[in-house]
Amino acid sequence: MQLFETVREMGHEQILYCHGKNPDIRAIIAIHDTSLGPAMGATRLYPYVNEEAALRDALRLSRGMTYKAACANIPAGGGKAVIIANPADKTDEMLRAYGHFVESLKGRFITGQDMNITPDDVRTIYQETKYVVGVEEKSGGPAPITALGVFLGLKAAVKFRWQTERLDGLKVAVQGLGNVGSNLCRHLHEHGVELIVADVSPEKTAEIKQRFGATVVEPDEIYSQAVDIFAPCAMGGIINSQTIPQIQAKIIAGAANNQLENERLHGQRLVEKGILYCPDYVINAGGIINVYNEMIGYEEDKAFKQVNNIYDTLLAIFNIAKQQSITTNDASKRLADERIMKARISKKQPVAA
Numbered sequence: 001m002q003l004f005e006t007v008r009e010m011g012h013e014q015i016l017y018c019h020g021k022n023p024d025i026r027a028i029i030a031i032h033d034t035s036l037g038p039a040m041g042a043t044r045l046y047p048y049v050n051e052e053a054a055l056r057d058a059l060r061l062s063r064g065m066t067y068k069a070a071c072a073n074i075p076a077g078g079g080k081a082v083i084i085a086n087p088a089d090k091t092d093e094m095l096r097a098y099g100h101f102v103e104s105l106k107g108r109f110i111t112g113q114d115m116n117i118t119p120d121d122v123r124t125i126y127q128e129t130k131y132v133v134g135v136e137e138k139s140g141g142p143a144p145i146t147a148l149g150v151f152l153g154l155k156a157a158v159k160f161r162w163q164t165e166r167l168d169g170l171k172v173a174v175q176g177l178g179n180v181g182s183n184l185c186r187h188l189h190e191h192g193v194e195l196i197v198a199d200v201s202p203e204k205t206a207e208i209k210q211r212f213g214a215t216v217v218e219p220d221e222i223y224s225q226a227v228d229i230f231a232p233c234a235m236g237g238i239i240n241s242q243t244i245p246q247i248q249a250k251i252i253a254g255a256a257n258n259q260l261e262n263e264r265l266h267g268q269r270l271v272e273k274g275i276l277y278c279p280d281y282v283i284n285a286g287g288i289i290n291v292y293n294e295m296i297g298y299e300e301d302k303a304f305k306q307v308n309n310i311y312d313t314l315l316a317i318f319n320i321a322k323q324q325s326i327t328t329n330d331a332s333k334r335l336a337d338e339r340i341m342k343a344r345i346s347k348k349q350p351v352a353a
């Protein structure tokens with residue numbers, strides 16, 4: 001990868017490579033855009049196959065955070081960090097060393113909990129830096145409110161597609177039953193939805209089967225299920241040339257970041273196949289909305305009101321996409337770009353930064 005060429009093309013401001021020998025740590029903090037405010041984005045720990053895969057994930061995730069904050073109308077920029085490690089090798093020392101790197105950015109980057117980072121880990125990082133959100137004593141982990149936002153976004157998609165407020169009788173396939181996926185299953189079950197689920201963890205599938213009567217399928221069988229809605233709540237890149245031909249659902253509404261492997265190509269393929277796609281960074285904004293509110297002084301009512309807006313924002317995006325014959329992903333990106341551009345003009349920054 002030509003690093004400077006890539007970041008120029010994607011619009012990143014800064015990439016910080018964090019390295020330590022004792023404790024052993026390799027992490028990448030990517031700051032995409034701070035036109036709207038300090039870069040916010042949680043930290044993911046993952047055993048990436050190589051460093052390029054980790055960098056690519058950090059670059060795409062951080063850019064998604066810029067669009068996410070802009071579409072949610074939150075005065076925050078986009079950033080994200082990845083720690084390259086096997087979850088089994090995670091130590092408190094590693095997390096504290098990582099906290100030092102976050103602290104060194106003096107608030108330009110504010111982080112929280114993504115995959116394989118637990119609320120206890122957030123507390124450990126918090127020992128070294130105050131630039132951490134989603135701390136248990138404040139607003140808590142953002143996953144339940146992210147799941148609520150995804151649920152509301154899914155309802156907006158059902159309303160747009162089938163002109164109904166009701167979900168009972170629908171079948172939803174949920175991929176990934178972690179912090180967000182399990183909470184989404186709860187909302188759907190409470191509204192009479194039939195669940196088909198998959199996770200690489202047999203403990204998690206067993207729990208969701210027992211709690212909500214879900215049907216469990218193998219991870220690679222989740223795409224081809226005869227369902228109304230597919231809800232990806234695990235890794236990104238899962239909507240691609242291999243999976244699109246298998247998908248029978250008419251709506252894709254899930255929490256995973258960066259669902260489209262190639263935004264232009266696969267966004268267009270979904271349109272051709274008549275599948276309504278809820279742009280990930282719009283439907284999964286509940287987390288950033290909640291942690292942003294924590295940062296400015298948490299008021300639960302205010303945060304929930306903003307999360308409720310996800311429903312209307314998505315309906316507006318679906319309508320723009322329909323009227324302008326563009327993909328829903330392009331419609332949401334236009335909304336984000338307009339807001340970022342306005343902020344740059346009012347701060348007298350170059351508009352094409």
Ligand SMILES: NC(=O)C1=CN([C@@H]2O[C@H](COP(=O)(O)OP(=O)(O)OC[C@H]3O[C@@H](n4cnc5c(N)ncnc54)[C@H](O)[C@@H]3O)[C@@H](O)[C@H]2O)C=CC1
Pocket residue numbers: 113114115116142143144146175176177178179180181198199200201204219233234235236255256257284285287288
């Ligand atoms: N936690 C939050 O508030 C937010 C999370 N997201 C995104 O939502 C997704 C899920 O986040 P969390 O629930 O917090 O993560 P998590 O780590 O709690 O859950 C992920 C789940 O996916 C499962 N999984 C991994 N690979 C899989 C595969 N190939 N097939 C099926 N299941 C698989 C894991 O076993 C785990 O149960 C991630 O992409 C994350 O970036 C986005 C916005 C906010």
Ligand SMILES: O=C(O)CCC(=O)C(=O)O
Pocket residue numbers: 040041042043068110111112113114133134142257284285287288291
């Ligand atoms: O938890 C955070 O720091 C912000 C939310 C986030 O990272 C995400 O939406 O992916």
